[in-house]
Amino acid sequence: MKTGGHPSNRRLRIEFLVSLAILLAVAVLPAIVKNAYWQGVIVVSMYFAMLAIAWNILAGYTGQFSLAPATFGMIGAYSTGLLAYYYNTGFAIGISAAIIVSGLIGLVLGRIVLRLRGPYLALTTLSFAEIMRLVISNSIDFTRGDLGLNVPGIFQDRLPYYYMMVLVLLIVQVGLFYLLRSRAGLYLRAIRDDEIAAASRGVRIVYWKTFAFTLSAAICGLAGALYGHFAQFVSPELGLLQQTGVVISMVVIGGLGTMVGPLIGALLVYVASEFLRDVGNYQLVVFALLVIIFARFFRAGLWGILLALFGIRAPRPVAVAPAAE
Amino acid sequence: MLTLDLLINGLIIGVFYALMAIGLSLIFGILKVVNFAHGEFYMVGAYAYTLSALALGISPWVSLPFALLVGLLLGLVVERLLMRPLYSGYTSWGVMRDEYAVIVTFALSIFLINIVDKVVGPYAYKGPALIGISRITIGPLAISGHRLIAAMVAVTVIIVVALIIRYSFWGRQIQAVSQNRLGASLAGIDTAKASAIVFSLAGGLAAVSGALLANIFNPTPDVGVFPAIKSYVIVVLGGMGSVPGSIIASLILGVFESFGGVYISYQYRDTFGLFILILFLLFRPQGLFGEKAREV
Numbered sequence: 001m002k003t004g005g006h007p008s009n010r011r012l013r014i015e016f017l018v019s020l021a022i023l024l025a026v027a028v029l030p031a032i033v034k035n036a037y038w039q040g041v042i043v044v045s046m047y048f049a050m051l052a053i054a055w056n057i058l059a060g061y062t063g064q065f066s067l068a069p070a071t072f073g074m075i076g077a078y079s080t081g082l083l084a085y086y087y088n089t090g091f092a093i094g095i096s097a098a099i100i101v102s103g104l105i106g107l108v109l110g111r112i113v114l115r116l117r118g119p120y121l122a123l124t125t126l127s128f129a130e131i132m133r134l135v136i137s138n139s140i141d142f143t144r145g146d147l148g149l150n151v152p153g154i155f156q157d158r159l160p161y162y163y164m165m166v167l168v169l170l171i172v173q174v175g176l177f178y179l180l181r182s183r184a185g186l187y188l189r190a191i192r193d194d195e196i197a198a199a200s201r202g203v204r205i206v207y208w209k210t211f212a213f214t215l216s217a218a219i220c221g222l223a224g225a226l227y228g229h230f231a232q233f234v235s236p237e238l239g240l241l242q243q244t245g246v247v248i249s250m251v252v253i254g255g256l257g258t259m260v261g262p263l264i265g266a267l268l269v270y271v272a273s274e275f276l277r278d279v280g281n282y283q284l285v286v287f288a289l290l291v292i293i294f295a296r297f298f299r300a301g302l303w304g305i306l307l308a309l310f311g312i313r314a315p316r317p318v319a320v321a322p323a324a325e
Numbered sequence: 326m327l328t329l330d331l332l333i334n335g336l337i338i339g340v341f342y343a344l345m346a347i348g349l350s351l352i353f354g355i356l357k358v359v360n361f362a363h364g365e366f367y368m369v370g371a372y373a374y375t376l377s378a379l380a381l382g383i384s385p386w387v388s389l390p391f392a393l394l395v396g397l398l399l400g401l402v403v404e405r406l407l408m409r410p411l412y413s414g415y416t417s418w419g420v421m422r423d424e425y426a427v428i429v430t431f432a433l434s435i436f437l438i439n440i441v442d443k444v445v446g447p448y449a450y451k452g453p454a455l456i457g458i459s460r461i462t463i464g465p466l467a468i469s470g471h472r473l474i475a476a477m478v479a480v481t482v483i484i485v486v487a488l489i490i491r492y493s494f495w496g497r498q499i500q501a502v503s504q505n506r507l508g509a510s511l512a513g514i515d516t517a518k519a520s521a522i523v524f525s526l527a528g529g530l531a532a533v534s535g536a537l538l539a540n541i542f543n544p545t546p547d548v549g550v551f552p553a554i555k556s557y558v559i560v561v562l563g564g565m566g567s568v569p570g571s572i573i574a575s576l577i578l579g580v581f582e583s584f585g586g587v588y589i590s591y592q593y594r595d596t597f598g599l600f601i602l603i604l605f606l607l608f609r610p611q612g613l614f615g616e617k618a619r620e621v
């Protein structure tokens with residue numbers, strides 16, 4: 001199907017090009033930022049960007065509000081970590097296993113929560129997140145519990161990690177762009193805007209909702225595995241609800257349901273939080289406050305504000321009749 | 326005697342759970358959203374009680390109403406500042422309405438935890454006991470004096486609140502709004518006021534719960550996280566929006582955890598409730614007592 005002329009695809013193309021430009025800027029950044037510590041900060045911010053992008057596929061494009069992105073990151077990190085710990089597998093097998101394991105768990109969870117919406121979905125995924133974290137931190141014999149696991153690194157230097165993250169982010173963004181401009185992308189957004197209407201026009205709700213859940217979980221798992229090899233250490237703290245809070249705040253500040261939002265949100269929020277850490281650990285206070293302000297008054301996020309400055313209107317939510325209560 | 330001991334202790338814990346869960350359930354009834362900052366109302370109450378008693382040296386019996394007042398005010402402010410868009414300007418907020426509520430209350434929870442961490446500090450304070458007697462023996466049972474008195478206060482508060490909601494003028498309006506918001510507003514009920522009252526009441530109840538338990542679970546910035554998760558389980562178990570349902574579900578959960586911690590696994594006692602929550606949401610989303618939602 002030819003969809004090139006549709007206005008939402010024009011906006012998608014703009015977002016895609018801008019996100020490529022941002023990634024290019026990040027790629028040349030090491031020429032200016034030579035400090036290994038700050039390069040490490042940007043690597044971690046790219047880990048969060050992957051989680052944010054993955055969560056945005058679910059929450060922003062499919063309308064499924066999960067509270068478990070950090071949990072899937074933790075699952076991915078532990079998949080490769082445990083394989084390396086017990087079987088001494090290389091990172092290639094470990095990372096592939098991380099994608100498959102978290103994708104499969106995402107598939108199962110996605111199937112289970114199919115019928116749930118809004119607060120019910122949030123509560124179920126929150127319980128799932130807490131159960132997974134408690135199980136990992138309590139299975140001391142198998143995972144070493146809260147002590148965490150040491151994970152072998154891949155490279156000696158910071159810079160190869162840096163470019164590995166840039167490359168993976170690039171692949172994810174390109175894949176997402178082609179997904180969103182295909183029929184599948186339209187189906188996902190149709191489900192987000194009105195599930196019943198989409199079903200009545202023949203969209204396979206079960207299939208596409210499960211697909212989005214699996215894809216999102218697999219990307220989170222990939223991000224977690226890469227992070228684990230970079231930090232050379234994984235612990236149940238990766239799956240704390242506060243981590244999910246950080247991911248959500250990045251997407252909301254950047255712009256929910258856009259391709260640029262999670263990327264600029266993650267990079268800005270994480271790098272800014274490093275500065276705030278120096279001032280006295282105020283980062284979470286500031287970001288929670290920013291999220292509330294953005295959600296309350298600037299629902300389109302930073303990207304929406306930027307578009308408005310250039311005279312391009314932010315996507316308007318479809319007006320629906322008040323829900324029958 | 327272990328069985329009786331576990332039963333009584335479970336029931337007492339259940340009473341405190343109920344104090345929190347009633348507010349959460351009322352909020353769900355009237356706004357159809359889950360308040361993810363509910364545990365922080367509890368935490369603020371615990372601090373208000375403990376710090377006012379420790380710093381000002383006033384009797385805990387004065388600190389307790391003070392904690393209630395702080396909770397009432399916090400609930401009111403949160404409703405006015407953040408919950409308004411949920412029902413004013415209804416149509417344009419129809420899409421992403423649930424998501425807005427989740428984002429804002431989740432962020433509020435992180436904000437309150439961290440601001441308290443900065444202002445008060447991460448250390449635990451021990452809340453003063455309501456009564457000096459350390460052990461009260463009733464027949465074969467020995468219960469700590471504070472626990473018993475606190476449970477009695479909690480039962481009294483629950484009864485008063487239940488009566489207010491059942492019979493008072495405002496309570497009946499709240500019931501009407503949670504049955505049908507549009508219908509209630511057509512009948513001349515100020516739905517905004519009803520929402521404000523519910524949120525304020527919920528804040529107050531959670532704060533009293535935190536205050537009463539401050540002697541047992543000493544207040545730290547994240548002390549509210551687990552009570553909050555318990556109350557999510559309870560409102561699902563008892564049927565979202567049903568007050569009697571959440572009271573009974575609280576007692577059930579309290580007893581279940583008390584026995585499960587001994588007979589199943591102590592390590593994993595906090596996960597029982599979460600499994601119950603998932604199972605109920607999947608197979609019986611209306612809860613034990615709730616009415617099944619009907620779609621037109």
